[in-house]
Amino acid sequence: MxxxxxxxxxxxxxxxxxxxxxxxxxxxxxxxxxxxxxxxxxxxxxxxxxxxxxxxxxxxxxxxxxxNSPFEGCLGLQQDLIGAFGLADARVVPAVEGLAAPPRIGRAAASLLMQQLVPNDLLAIGWGEATSTTLRFMAPVFPQSHISLVSLTGGVSAYIGNTGLYGPQNFAHLIPTPLRVSSPELAEMLRIEPYVHHVLEMAITARTALIGVGSVARSASLVRYGYCTNDEIELFTRRGAVGDLLGHFYDRDGAILDLDLHRHLIAVTPDDMRRIPSVVAAAAGPEKVEAILGLLRGKLANTLVTDEETARDLLRRQT
CATH class of the missing domain: 1.10.10.10 (Winged helix-like DNA-binding domain superfamily/Winged helix DNA-binding domain)
Incomplete structure (x- = not known):
C-alpha cells in the first residue's frame, strides 16, 4: 500500500x-x-x-x-543487483518467517516469465528444485498460450513429474538420453543422433531460458539424481568449483573448469547458452550464494530471481 x-x-x-x-x-x-x-x-x-x-x-x-510494504526494500535490492552485476532484470521476494523459500521463488519466477513469454513462444528449461517449482506454477499456461518447452539437458526423469509434465506432452521437447553417459565417445555419438541433435539445436533458438543454480553441496541435485558422487563433488571443489550450469562446473569468476565430466554430458554448453537472449536463474539460500556469485560474474545468466536474504549476501560479497 x-x-x-x-x-x-x-x-x-x-x-x-x-x-x-x-x-x-x-x-x-x-x-x-x-x-x-x-x-x-x-x-x-x-x-x-x-x-x-x-x-x-x-x-x-x-x-x-x-x-508501506514488505516489498519496498526488495525493489531497492532488485535495482542494486541489476547495477552491481549488469543484469537485464531481477526479482527479489521478501523474507517471511516460517515460509519456505522455494515456493515463493518459484511463484516470482513464474510471474516474471509470464510477462516475458508471448503466445506460441518457446521456453528452454534446465532442471533442479527452483526450476521444477516454477514450472509447476506455470503448467496450466503452456497449452492455453501454445507455449512450447524444450529441455537444455538429457535426464528425462528430472523433467517428467517434477515439473508438472506428467507423461508425454505435445508441447514439450525432451532430450531422450541421460544427462551423463559412460564415455566421451558415447556422448558424442548421442549428440549427433538426429533427434537429440534437433532438440539441442532447438533449445538455443529460444528467446528465454529458465535455469536453476547448482551448488557443490552434498545435497546438490546432481548428487541426488546419481549423476555425480560426493567424492567427485569434493574433487571438483578442490579444483575451484563453486557451482554448475547444466552439469558444467565453474569457478568463483564463472570460468568453466576443464573437467573430464564435461565430455560425458548431453547438454547445451555454456557457450551456446550465451546465444539465448534472456537466461533467468532462480535460486536462493546461503548454500547457493557462492554459486550464484560465480554465475553472475561469468555472465552465465542475465536475470536473477532470489530472496531478500540471498540478495543482501550477494551484494555484500560481490567483490
Whole structure:
C-alpha cells in the first residue's frame, strides 16, 4: 500500500495559492482516490493543470510518497543487483518467517516469465528444485498460450513429474538420453543422433531460458539424481568449483573448469547458452550464494530471481 504526505511548506513553491492547489489536488488524488479528471472538475482546472500541479508537488518536495510494504526494500535490492552485476532484470521476494523459500521463488519466477513469454513462444528449461517449482506454477499456461518447452539437458526423469509434465506432452521437447553417459565417445555419438541433435539445436533458438543454480553441496541435485558422487563433488571443489550450469562446473569468476565430466554430458554448453537472449536463474539460500556469485560474474545468466536474504549476501560479497 502507498500513502502520500503533503508537507506544510516548501521554499521552492512561493505562491501560496499554488501551494493550496497542489495540496488539495494531492489530497484528493492520493487519499481520496479521485482521478485527475474528477479533481479538475472539482477545482475548476484542466486535467493537464492538475497533472502539472501533482508533478510540481513531487519535484519540489511538497508531496512525499511513502510505500508501506514488505516489498519496498526488495525493489531497492532488485535495482542494486541489476547495477552491481549488469543484469537485464531481477526479482527479489521478501523474507517471511516460517515460509519456505522455494515456493515463493518459484511463484516470482513464474510471474516474471509470464510477462516475458508471448503466445506460441518457446521456453528452454534446465532442471533442479527452483526450476521444477516454477514450472509447476506455470503448467496450466503452456497449452492455453501454445507455449512450447524444450529441455537444455538429457535426464528425462528430472523433467517428467517434477515439473508438472506428467507423461508425454505435445508441447514439450525432451532430450531422450541421460544427462551423463559412460564415455566421451558415447556422448558424442548421442549428440549427433538426429533427434537429440534437433532438440539441442532447438533449445538455443529460444528467446528465454529458465535455469536453476547448482551448488557443490552434498545435497546438490546432481548428487541426488546419481549423476555425480560426493567424492567427485569434493574433487571438483578442490579444483575451484563453486557451482554448475547444466552439469558444467565453474569457478568463483564463472570460468568453466576443464573437467573430464564435461565430455560425458548431453547438454547445451555454456557457450551456446550465451546465444539465448534472456537466461533467468532462480535460486536462493546461503548454500547457493557462492554459486550464484560465480554465475553472475561469468555472465552465465542475465536475470536473477532470489530472496531478500540471498540478495543482501550477494551484494555484500560481490567483490
Amino acid at each position: 502507498s500513502t502520500a504526505e503533503v508537507i506544510p511548506e516548501s521554499p521552492q513553491v512561493s505562491d501560496i495559492e499554488e501551494v493550496e492547489l497542489i495540496t488539495r489536488a494531492a489530497w484528493h488524488y492520493y487519499n481520496d482516490g479521485l482521478t485527475q479528471n474528477q479533481i479538475a472538475d472539482m477545482l475548476g482546472l484542466s486535467r493537464i493543470k492538475v497533472s502539472r500541479l501533482l508533478e510540481k508537488g513531487r519535484q519540489t518536495g511538497l508531496i512525499e510518497l511513502r510505500i
